[in-house]
Amino acid sequence: MTCRFYREEEVASLLDMATAIDVVEESFRQLGTGGAENIPRQRARAPGFALHGMHAAAEYLGTAGWKMYSTTRIKARFHVGLYDIDSGQMKALIEADTLGQIRTAASSAVGARYLARKPITQLGIFGSGWQAEAQLEALATELPITQAFIYSRDQEKRESFAERMGEKLQIEIVPVHDPKDAVEDLPLVVTATTSKHPVFDGNLLAEGALVCAMGANWTFKRELDVVAIRRADNWVCDSIEACRGEAGDYVLAAEEGYFDWDKSVSLADVIAGQSIGRDNADSIVIYKTVGLAIQDVALGTKFLELAAQNPELGVDLPF
Incomplete structure (x- = not known):
């Protein structure tokens, strides 16, 4: 061989x-x-x-x-x-x-397959880089997405992203100036940024929303604030072990007393029927991914x- x-x-x-x-x-x-x-x-x-x-x-x-x-x-x-x-x-x-890039995006799509309250035709996405592109493509492959709201701090980048990905995926992509417009009343929110600090106000999350947070994989970085963590009803990891070592969104919230690792479950166990990933239709669910070999x-x-x-x-x- x-x-x-x-x-x-x-x-x-x-x-x-x-x-x-x-x-x-x-x-x-x-x-x-x-x-x-x-x-x-x-x-x-x-x-x-x-x-x-x-x-x-x-x-x-x-x-x-x-x-x-x-x-x-x-x-x-x-x-x-x-x-x-x-x-x-x-x-x-x-x-x-x-x-x-493809496998990272596919993980979010698998998370949505098992954790989202369906049907979902709209989503919000934070980030305008290559990972954000793949995240949107994967979720549009898995779900009947017709409209996406994109927020990035750089206006030129978010507008370019909207034009480029809208043409590629043949869906409406709306670049928004205010982060709340990529969260409020939406059933699915994706964070795909390099930010060290929370990118939206967790108070804005709709009941029943799924958050796919994939950008932060260092313990000092968090895309989600403690409000989003506290409001969640279900906390799902691609791997609890890996998230304990890297997922700043959870690690920092736990250090501050707002998150209990014992309440988290792995997506593997959800898929295998050993854990519950969503309690009910109104549950806010966070799916945190750091990437697995x-x-x-x-x-x-x-x-x-x-x-x-x-x-x-x-x-x-x-x-």
């Missing part, structure tokens, strides 16, 4: 959002039933640099792997390595910026399955 290397454009050519959502859903189910193991992210740092690593084993797929990525002031660089469980041989090395391994394995049908893709590595 030869290890094969794949570039970003090759990943983008084979993976679509609908496929990714189903793959990520199954990875959560397997986590909940014992068919997979996930090891949360760890970081090694130097001035101006951080190396981030996370690992997972997917027994149900016969693969295991890691995602490693470096971040500097200039750029982030992502790679996924996949191994065959039986032989221990490295199967593939994949440039994983696109793969990570099992998603990278599962989606990377799916990519290899598709790439096997396209032998012209990738190049062999000498090991």
Whole structure:
């Protein structure tokens, strides 16, 4: 077995959002039933640099792997390595910026599949970067979205986002000047920012709303204020263990006495039927994601399955 290397454009050519959502859903189910193991992210740092690593084993797929990525002031660089469980041989090395973008967005869509009060045709979204783009695409793939309200601090960026994504998804996207217009009376709110501080007033959340908060994955960052945390009836994590180490939205609220980790549940357990993710139609639900390696391994394995049908893709590595 030869290890094969794949570039970003090759990943983008084979993976679509609908496929990714189903793959990520199954990875959560397997986590909940014992068919997979996930090891949360760890970081090694130097001035101006951080190396981030996370690992997972997917027994149900016969693969295991890691995602490693470096971040500097200039750029982030992502790679996924996949191994065959039986032989221990490295199967593939994949440039994983696109793969990570898709799997992160798919996680929010899976969360909406199990936690949202449906039907949902409108949503609000905070952020105008590449993650926000994927979040909107994933939720529009999963739900019959016809209208989205986009808030970003930069007027030019939010207007450009609205024009670009509206044309791509063929839905109405309204850039808004006031953050409240991306929250008030909406059944779904997505935060996909790099902010260190809350991006909206939790008092504005509608009864029954689902919040998909995915931007903050450092303990000193929070996109949600304590009001949003306190008003919630259900607190769901992509992984409780991972969120305890990274989800500033929860970590800071817990330190301030506004959040109890014992009341949180994992989406894996919700999908496996072992926990309740939404009490009732009027419950406010927060789904906090920090990103899991099992998603990278599962989606990377799916990519290899598709790439096997396209032998012209990738190049062999000498090991």
